[in-house]
Amino acid sequence: MEVIIKPGYDQLSAAAAQQIAEVLNRKPNAVLGLATGSTPLGVYKELVRMHREESLDFSRCTTFNLDEYVGLPVTHDQSYHYFMHENFFKHVNVPEQNIHVPSGTTSNFPAFCDWYEQRIEECGGIDVQILGIGSDGHIAFNEPTSSLSSRTRLKTLAKVTIDDNARFFDKAEDVPIYAITMGVGTILEADEIILLANGKGKADAIAQAVEGPVSSMITASALQMHPYTKFYIDQDAASNLKMREYYEWIQMKKPGAPEA
Ligand code: F6R
DSSP states (O other): OEEEEESSHHHHHHHHHHHHHHHHHHOTTOEEEEOOSSTTHHHHHHHHHHHHHHOOOOTTOEEEESEEETTOOTTSTTSHHHHHHHHTGGGSOOOGGGEEOOOSSOSOHHHHHHHHHHHHHHTTOOSEEEEOOOTTSOBTTBOTTOOTTOOSEEEEOOHHHHHHHGGGSSSGGGSOSEEEEOOHHHHHTSSEEEEEEOSGGGHHHHHHHHHSOOBTTBGGGGGGGOSSEEEEEETTTTTTOTTHHHHHHHHHTSTTOOOO
């Protein structure tokens, strides 16, 4: 696990986008795992800029989103289908048929979840997965006590997540209670994982995920078991890390790193 602390949101977004661009340049038919929420918006903005100005090509890639609310039609402005279309897909050239976002309106959730897992496997697995983190330490919608080997499934959201996400809806009662989400086990199979976090509100979750015990109470802590995960975080999100100076020292002493 590598902890990369950047001065602010724009810098962490640019660094994470750069890592994704490197994957795509190395492997044009890469499979990208995508997240929604407010945190990855800067990464999508930067990837769109790279597509426009540097010809970053998405024409051969395939995408899988982490999760979707249950019950929201794809046209609902808070559905993750809508979010992805508005903030990313309509600005780049991922072929429509290569885009996968879980269905929140399927009539058969278990069958859909099995199909989603199978589809990821058929496409060769995820090359690079983007994650945010909930203030309760969740990744995707794997709320506290989710099995660390869980797969794509229906999940009941925690009260704190509903409250956190109420800011996107007219009122808290409008936030769906259920979501369909990739499991922790599904996420851990990605070759590379990028976790993004900014702001004081994420400082506790980040400290527990990076330095706490591996526990289903903080599902992001399972990333400690993953061989190639990078946390891109800002100063505020880093503020509760005990080993912060060490993480900064590692970045400073990397071969090719500029002298501080
Ligand atoms: C969204 C997702 C969630 C969010 C998390 C943080 O696809 O998987 O785990 O990443 O709830 O959300 P923001 O970025 O809005 O703070």
